[in-house]
Amino acid sequence: MTLQINGLSRRFGGLKAVNDVTTSIADRAIHSIIGPNGAGKTTLFNLVTGALAPDAGRISFQGQDITGWTPERLAGIGIARTFQRTSIFKDLPVVENVALSIRSRRGMNRSLMRSAATERSIDVEARDILAWVGLSSKEHIRAGSLAHGFQRALDIAIGLALKPKIILMDEPLAGMSRGDRETVATLITRLREEMGLAIVVVEHDVGMVMRLSDRITVMQHGKVIAEGPPAAVREDEAVKNAYLHGNFAA
C-alpha cells in the first residue's frame, strides 16, 4: 500500500465535508475518486495533499504517518499534485518551471551557490521530463503562452520533476477539449506504465474514469458509498442511486 487513509474527517461549521473516510491506494494503481457535487472529493483531496488539516483520522504514506503535514514537506517525500485550474509559473520560461521543481527536490531552495555544472545537469533533466510529457522544443516559451492542453502537461511535468511515488490529480480533464482529454488520459496511463507511479484522480468525467482506473472510490455526503474495480462500481446499487438523484455531472 502506498497511501493509507484511516477514519479521516473534516468539518466546515456544521457540515461534515469528509466524514470518517477509510481507503487505501495501492502501488502503481490508477485510483479515481468520484461522486456528486459536494460529495467531499475536493476536501478529501485537500486533506491528503496538505492544503487542509484533518479534524480526525490518520494518513500514512509507505508506513510513515503524514497526518497534518504541510504541502512543502509532502513534496519532499514524493507526493506530488496537479491542479484543477492549471497551476504553473506563467511568466517564467517552460524549462524554468520544471527546473524550479528539480532544484527544490535536490534541496537547493536556499542555496546561494551558482554552479554552471549543476545548472547544466538540471537543464538536461528538465528537458528530459519536458520531452516525456511532449513539450520538447517548447522549452523557452513563456509558460503562460502555451496552449491550454500543453499547460496541463507542464503542470504534470512540474509534479514529475519531484520524482514522486504518487501523484494526485485534481480534475485533470476539466475544461479540456476532446483531443486534449485523450492526450492527458494517455499521459496518465503512461505515468503508471513507464514511471511506475500510483495515481489518484479526482474527476467529474465518469466515462473517462471508468476506462482509465483500476479502482474507483465513490463518495456521497462526505462518506465512501462504494469502492472497487470499475465494473463492480458500475453495477453498485448505492452508486446507481446517487446517479439517479441527479447531480452527477457525467
Added chain:
Amino acid sequence: MLAISLALNGIVLGSVLLLFSLGLTLIYGVGRIVNFAHGALFSIGAMLGVWLAGQGLPMWLTLIVTPVVVGLIGAMLDWAILARIRDRPIVDSMLLTFGLALFITGILYEMGGRHVQMMPIPHMLEGATTIFGFTLPVYRLFVSLLAVMLAAGLFLFLKNSDWGLRVRAANDDPEMGACLGINREMLMHSVVGVSAALAAISGVAAAPIFMAYATVGDKILILAFMTVILGGLGSLRGAVVAAYVVGLIIVFGEGYLGGQMALMLLFVLVMAMLISWPRGFFGEGRTE
C-alpha cells in the same frame, strides 16, 4: 477611580474608531480595497468641519454638510481614479490609495493644514456631566452616542435596504453579486462614497477632541488598521468589538504607560493575536 474614567474615555475613542473602521471594512468587503487614503478622508472631514464652523455654520449643519461633501468627493475619486484599476491585482489598489493619501495630504497642507486648528464645542454641549458619580465632558458623551447611533443606523440600513442587500451580496462573493444583476460600478461608487462620508463624519465629530490638521487622520488610520486586523479583515461585527478593544487598550496604555508606549503595546497585542487567531475575533476574516 482613574481606571473608570479611562474606561469611559476608551469607550469614546472606541466609538469614533468604530465609525471610522466601518467605512474601512465596507470598502474592503465590497471592493477588496485596502484603503490607505481613509485617514486622509478623516483629515478632510476635520478640516472642512472647522472651516464650515468658522463660516458660522451651526454644529448640527456642519455634521450633515461635511459627510455629504466628502462622500461626494469619495464617490468621485472612485469614479475618476479607483475605477481605472478595477481589474488589476490587489497590489495596485493598495499602491493607488497610498498615492492618494499622499496627494490629499499635500492638498490639505496647502489649505492651511500645516497648522493645528481648533474646533469650538457648541455651547449646548459644553461642560461636564456626572454619571454614576463620575464626571465626563458632555461633548465626549455626545460623540459616543452619535457614533453608536450612526453605526446602528448603518447596520439597520445594510440589513433592511435594497442597497444593503447588494452590499452584503457583493461582500460575500463578488461573483454572486454579479449574478444578482448588480451594477457593480454604481455599487462601488456608492460604497466608496458612504465609506468616505463615515470617515468624514468621524473626523468632524472628533475635531473638538483631536483638533484638525492635515495629518490628523494618520494615527486614527493606524488604529483602525489594527482594529480591522483584530476583528478579521472584512468582518463588520469583528470591527465593532475590535474598535472598543483598541480604544480601551490605547486609552489605558496612555494612562499608565504614556502615549507612544500605548501604540507599541497595541502592536504587540495584534502580533500576538495574529499568531493564535489569524482570522480575527469571529474567525471570519479573509485569508486570501
Added chain:
Amino acid sequence: MTDAVVLQSKNLAGERAPSRRPYLLAMIILAVLGATLPFWVTNSPFLLILASHAVVAAIVALSLDLLTGNTGLLSFGHAAWYGFGAYAAGLLSKNFSSEILVILPLTVMAASLTALAIGAILVRQIGKTFAILTLALSQIFYALVFVFSDRTGGEDGLQGVPIITAFGQTVASPEAWYWLLYGVLVASLAGALYLRTTPLGRAWLAIKENTERARFIGINTGALKLIAYVFSAGLASLAGALFVLFNGAVSPDVLHWFESGKILMYVVLGGVGTIVGPIFGAAAFTLTEHYVSSVTDAWLIYFGGLFVLIIIVAPGGLFGIAGSLYARLAAGRETRS
C-alpha cells in the same frame, strides 16, 4: 510590470536575447559616468552632495526591490528599517565608536536580528495584512524615537554625529563620501543581480509568481520570504547608517510614512522587480524632488499625483515603459529584416 518580468525571465533561461548588448553598454556607460561624477562637478560641491543623497536613495530603493521585486511582498513601511539603521548607527557613533567598520556591521546585524523576529510573524500573513502591518511597524518605530527622546533627541532629531573613520583614517571630504556610497551601491547592485541567478533567487521568483504552486513543489515559502525580508531590512538599515554618518544628523522624518512612500515611489517609478530600475527611479526622484521643492511648497501634491498617475498608466514603471518600447522597436526591426 509583466513586460519587465518577461524581460528578466528570458535572461534567466539563458536565452540569447538579441537586445542584450546595447542595454549592457548603456549600463556600463552610466556606471562609469556615476563613478567619475566628482570630476565633472568640481565647481559645485553642492551637486556632489545632492548626488550622494541620490546614491543613498538608490541603495534603499534596491533594498525594497529585494523584497517586493523578488517575493511580491509589498512594504508600506520600509522607512522603518532605513530609520532604524540611521538611528542605530547615529547612536553607536556617538556613544561607542566612530570607526565605520565597527558601526556598519553592528547596525546591520541589529536590524537583521530585529527584522528576523518581527518578520517571522509578518511574512506568514496574507499580502494585505502584511502591507498594513509594515505601515504600522514604521509608525511604531517613529513613536519609539519620541519615547526615548532623551537619547534620540526627539523632535529635534539626533544631532552631532562625529566625523567617522575608516581603518583609522577620517572620512570627511565630499568626494571620499561619494565614492564610499557609490561603492556600496555598486556592491549591493552586484549582490542583488547575483542573487537573482542563484537557486534562492529563482525560488523567490517562483513565490512571487505563484505562491501556492511553489509550496506544492516543496519550496518553504514562509522561510524564503523571511530570508528576503531580513536581507531587505539589513540593506535598508545599511543605507540608513550611511546616511546618518554622511549627513551628521538625522530627524524623525526618516521614519515617517512620507519617507516610506518615497521609497515605494523609487521602486514603482523604476519598475518593481527590475533591480536596476529602482536605482534610476531613486536618482530621478531625488533630483526632481530637490528642484521642484525649491520652486514650490506644494511638493507633496505633485509627488502624490505622480504616484497615482504612474500606478494607473504605467504600472511597470520607467523600466516597464522603456522595456516595452524597446521590445516594440526590436520587434519592428526583426519583421523588417
